[in-house]
Amino acid sequence: MAKRLVINRLFGGDRVLWMIFGILSVFSLLVVYSSTASLVYAKYGGNTFHDLLFQLGCVGVGFSIVIFFHLIDIEDYNKFAKITFIISLVLMALIYVPGIGQKINGAYRWIKIPFTGLTFQPSDLLKVSVVILLAQQLAARQKIIKKMKLLPSFYPGDWRYDKDRNIRILKENTLPILGPVVLACGSILAFNFSTSALLFLTCLLMLILGRVSAREIFRMLFLGFIFLIFAVLVMKAAGVGRVATWEKRLGIVRVDESEKERQLSDAQSEFSQVAQARIAIASGGILGKGPGNSTQRTHLPLPYSDFAYAFITEEYGVIGASAVLIIFLWIFFRSVLISRRCATAFPSLLVLGLGLTIIIQALTNMAVAVGLFPITGQPLPIISKGGTSIMFMCMALGIIIGVSRQIEEKQKKVQNAENNT
Secondary structure, three states: OHHHHHHHHHOOOOHHHHHHHHHHHHHHHHHHHHHHHHHHHHHOOOOOOHHHHHHHHHHHHHHHHHHHHHOOOHHHHHHOHHHHHHHHHHHHHHOOOOOOEEEEOOEEEEEEOOOOOOEEOHHHHHHHHHHHHHHHHHHOOOOOOOOOOOOOOOOHHHHHHOHHHHHHHHHHHHHHHHHHHHHHHHHHHOOOHHHHHHHHHHHHHHHHHOOOOHHHHHHHHHHHHHHHHHHHHHHHHHOOOOHHHHHHHHOOOOOOHHHHHHHHHHHHHHHHHHHHHHHHHHHHOOOOOOOOOOOOOOOOOOOOOOOHHHHHHHHHHHHHHHHHHHHHHHHHHHHHHHHHHOOOHHHHHHHHHHHHHHHHHHHHHHHHHOOOOOOOOOOOOOOOOOOHHHHHHHHHHHHHHHHHHHHHHHHHHHHHHHHHO
8 A cells, every 4th residue: 555655646636747758768769779780880889878878867757747746736837937037048158168168060058967988968057947837937927817917108209208117117127038048049059059049939838828918929029020130149249149141151251162161061051951851751651661671861961969859750650650649749738738727826837837847849850850940950759869858848848747637636635625524
């Protein structure tokens, strides 16, 4: 009996999400091993299990993270939302510190963990922390949310005659709600536009689900567009970020012949990546070639990460690819069901925000693989080869499961109380 209680405690909450996590974990091992075995064979002296063991370790750590976070009381997230967000911002700032920030593929996105040789991508923590903080701020204003002014007036005359009211709106609503979103997206924007854009989309959907009025949403989008232009101009003036790369790709600035040749080479390389992904998808057919039988893995760029969905389609066919899509949609569907069962606004918005984080990243990876989106570098959650993405996707999933666990426990207490009476 005691053993059963311990098991129920460790694996409480939504059983479907636990099952989905198990399926994705096993599938990630199959995908990583099959996509990397031939690539690491020569590199590690005939050892084809190097990346598999690494992924197994990541999955094991991810499993521990799910258990840990699903046991945390939901109110603790409410208490520590602000400090967690501040810590994540500090970690983002560390990527610019020489010796700590690591530049990979022309962008500073990682920080080096001392004495380990490992790297850490703080933007993954920032995505989770800003969702928690935004859920907290929206939940605290649910009684007035429909009539609430998200932004002060844009008209100078209103500031002249009603300055105190506009300052109050700025302090009570604009800075607490939009401030974290601007800081998070702005800190990521310089070297990772796609992650910044996806995070902004997640926050925008949370504002809509949090019942912010449509008029305030449109005003925010207008101001956001102005802010984006201003941020790009500032980055260009300061020589920070990848603005020069964006300008060259858009043809805004003139370049010499050697630079044109390099750009042409880059464009051809990107086209080749997309072409190889389409070949992999087309050759998979309905049933796929079967696990380990891929012929495109040596040609497909990052088949274990950015183009994992294309690799899955080749080996498991349309059926396997559809199953993966359904699994991620199922995660979001379960998140919606859990949010609807919440008695208060904070856990409901938190679950929806984290569910959106997972499904948006998954759909983006899939869209890139099939050629609907440009290459973004977004991994397929939990399935792609390990790293901080797995850790924080597991953290998000653990929080969602934890909310469902607490709902079940409260329902059991109510039932027991009714039975005792």
